[in-house]
Amino acid sequence: MPDIDMTVTANDGTPLAGTLTLPDSAGPHPAVLLLHGSGPLDRDGNTRRLPMNLGPSLAAALAAEGIATLRYDRRGADATPGTWRAAGFTGNRQDAADALLAVAAHPAVRPGAVAVVGHSEGALHAMALAARHDVRAVVLLAGYARPGEDALRWQARSIASSLPAPLRLLRRPLQAAGERALARIKQTRTDVARVAGLPINARWMREMLLHDTRDDLAAITAPVLAVTGAKDIQIDPADLDEIHRLVPGGAEVHRVPGLTHLLRQDPEHHTLRSYRRLLREPVDPGLLTLTATWLARRLDAAPHQTPAERRTTS
Known part of the structure; x- marks a missing residue:
């Protein structure tokens, strides 16, 4: 399973440093563009505090099914230059579109056989790419079907309700503080602003709050697989029903028992405080298998075979 350094040149000239993982079998291969969640990933x-390690796990599962994977560093993360707080939501989407065109044009990739997989924020951009570009299939891991502000408010209520009982007593003052911060963010006009004394990616927030994913979902004609964990406290699992309703022809949806936003299973009571414990565990193998096998069928992928297996089937 060779990894190849691949740099995507964004439309403003920024080099997005990435990795193209290829199957061991002879190409050209179908391919997947992998889009991660929010922040300087x-x-x-991964970030220093949140090592998701989704990229290597999913790339290995896809390579075993004969599918290549491109993933890249966000602006201001690792080998990609820039400042992540100054990158807007629509700018992240444009970077994803540039990466999609780049992987589709790579000589190791089979023409017309490119899919998109997105997690969290990446799922929102995957919806947009599938609505606007030629993709063979799209996988949405923890994506929502509503305006961004509604999704943020649901997330705040969900996280608050998962807090220990003593902290839940502070729900009202915390909610009031959140409303003040939200109002301040909406009034900003700069890429980066200070809210409650902390620098935030204000342009990203303003654009995300206004973005309604339902428009993109209704414009997708490619096959869609949508997966959200039943224990996701950041994305409402009930949005799977709306995704299924909105996508023309319907989407295949899975609400996975025990699965969290980190794409790990949690058998215990799940809160934000569980994240550090869960990140010591691998990405859920069942999720990886579901994603890889579903994509293999849609992309007509040839799984990796050993020499003995090739002699048997030839």
Whole structure:
């Protein structure tokens, strides 16, 4: 399973440093563009405090099914230059579109056989790419079907309700503080602003709050697989029903028992405080298998075979 350094040149000239993982079998291969969640994430979906390690796990599962994977460092993360707080939501989407065109044009990739997989924020951009570009299939891991502000408010209520009982007593003052911060963000006009004394990616927030994913979902004609964990406290699992309703022809949806926003299973009571414990565990193998096998069928992928297996089937 060779990894190849691949740089995507964004439309403003920024080099997005990435990795193209190829199957061991002879190409050209179908391919997947992998889009991660929010923040200064590297190509593997990691920050120092939140090592998701989704990239290597999913790339290995896809390579075993004969599918290549491109993933890249966000602006201001690892080997990609820039400042992540100054990158807007629509700018992230444009970077994803540039990466999609780049992987589709790579000589190791089979023409017309490119899919998009997105997690969290990446799922929102995957919806947009599938609505606007020629993709063979799209996988949405923890994506929502509503305006961004509604999704943010649901997330705040969900996280608050998962807090220990003593902290839940502070729900009202915390909610009031959140409303003040939200109002301040909406009034900003700069890429980066200070809210409650902290620098935030204000342009990203303003654009995300206004973005309504339902428009993109209704414009997708490619096959869609949508997966959200039943224990996701950041994305409402009930949005799977709306995704299925909105996508023309319907989407295949899975609400996975025990699965969290981190794409790990949690058998215990799940809160934000569980994240550090869960990140010591691997990405859920069942999720990886579901994603890889579903994509293999849609992309007509040839799984990796050993020499003995090739002699048997030839």
